[in-house]
Amino acid sequence: MSLVTFGETALRFSPPDVQRFETAREASIRVDGTASSVAATAGRLGADAQWLSKVPDTPLGRRVVAELHEFGLETEVVWADPDTGRQGLTFHEDADPPRAERLLQDRGDTAMATLTPGELPMGEIQNADVVFTSGATLSLSETAADTTGALLRAAAGMRAFDLGFHPGLWDAEDALDALADLLPAVDTLFAAEEQVSAVFDTTGSPREVVHTLATEYDLTRVILTRSEYGAVAYHDGVIHEQDAIETSAVDEAGQHEAFIGATLQQLAAGADTDEVLLHGVAAAALSRTLSGPLTPLEPSEVERLVDSQQSRRP
Ligand SMILES: Nc1ncnc2c1ncn2[C@@H]1O[C@H](COP(=O)(O)OP(=O)(O)O)[C@@H](O)[C@H]1O
Numbered sequence: 660m661s662l663v664t665f666g667e668t669a670l671r672f673s674p675p676d677v678q679r680f681e682t683a684r685e686a687s688i689r690v691d692g693t694a695s696s697v698a699a700t701a702g703r704l705g706a707d708a709q710w711l712s713k714v715p716d717t718p719l720g721r722r723v724v725a726e727l728h729e730f731g732l733e734t735e736v737v738w739a740d741p742d743t744g745r746q747g748l749t750f751h752e753d754a755d756p757p758r759a760e761r762l763l764q765d766r767g768d769t770a771m772a773t774l775t776p777g778e779l780p781m782g783e784i785q786n787a788d789v790v791f792t793s794g795a796t797l798s799l800s801e802t803a804a805d806t807t808g809a810l811l812r813a814a815a816g817m818r819a820f821d822l823g824f825h826p827g828l829w830d831a832e833d834a835l836d837a838l839a840d841l842l843p844a845v846d847t848l849f850a851a852e853e854q855v856s857a858v859f860d861t862t863g864s865p866r867e868v869v870h871t872l873a874t875e876y877d878l879t880r881v882i883l884t885r886s887e888y889g890a891v892a893y894h895d896g897v898i899h900e901q902d903a904i905e906t907s908a909v910d911e912a913g914q915h916e917a918f919i920g921a922t923l924q925q926l927a928a929g930a931d932t933d934e935v936l937l938h939g940v941a942a943a944a945l946s947r948t949l950s951g952p953l954t955p956l957e958p959s960e961v962e963r964l965v966d967s968q969q970s971r972r973p
């Protein structure tokens with residue numbers, strides 16, 4: 660199956676351990692973007708996956724694409740003149756409770772914010788079995804939001820979208836306005852539970868929330884990710900629930916994207932919803948055991964974990 664994702668991938672700086680940028684002397688650099696991480700996971704698990712983006716032709720932009728290639732991800736990039744826009748950056752501070760981790764977004768005036776529909780290979784979007792992007796892409800600029808709508812409307816396959824509401828990129832009111840325009844062009848909506856309550860005016864249990872969103876926005880499928888509580892999905896009038904698999908986390912970065920990458924690979928392969936969700940939580944659990952936002956999962960370990968969960972069922 661073919662999956663095409665598009666969106667910005669930031670360069671993510673993090674100081675070692677739980678240090679603060681204010682005093683840290685060094686930081687690691689990794690790439691971090693929902694669209695590229697979802698394509699990378701789906702690709703590792705057997706999909707023919709590709710990431711599309713507009714990236715500045717600068718050392719930082721080339722650094723992003725080089726790391727994705729090193730990971731084995733196929734990319735189709737519009738190289739932007741450095742004057743057109745910059746490379747987006749994020750600064751992540753990990754922390755032990757009660758101190759909260761922090762993510763500072765430095766994503767103004769990026770090359771991706773200037774992307775117009777004509778710049779991307781429309782044929783690949785039209786012909787893909789699944790097209791995926793996220794709310795972070797919408798947030799970058801009005802141009803990026805218009806382009807996102809145009810690309811999803813052009814797709815003939817399944818159109819999947821992750822709410823991806825990250826504070827520091829935009830506020831809930833603007834997000835809700837943009838989503839009202841975009842969601843008619845979406846079939847499958849993924850959303851993390853706490854982001855749904857930050858953006859939408861929904862109340863009730865997770866089962867009620869997925870049902871309300873599906874009805875209100877006429878979506879074929881809604882999949883709510885619920886951290887340690889797993890996931891809940893609505894499809895065809897039926898609610899499906901899946902517990903998370905217990906793990907201690909080395910790094911929570913990338914778990915959400917691992918979940919989506921594995922579920923899209925399964926959906927496109929024709930799996931039923933329960934099987935899809937089980938693969939999602941298995942990939943997420945394994946991703947939690949690996950550091951960094953891009954996690955090199957192996958298909959056989961995901962299948963082994965899925966099988967071991969299935970054999971425990973009554
Ligand atoms: N504490 C946890 N324990 C076990 N699995 C988890 C935990 N947190 C997240 N997961 C797994 O990762 C998946 C995606 O998590 P998500 O709710 O999107 O988290 P976030 O948005 O905080 O990354 C969940 O559906 C679950 O399978």
Ligand SMILES: O=C(O)C(=O)C[C@H](O)[C@H](O)COP(=O)(O)O
Binds near residue numbers: 668692693825915
């Ligand atoms: O896709 C994009 O453009 C994004 O903005 C993705 C975010 O940078 C990270 O995925 C944040 O992830 P958390 O660590 O869960 O806060």
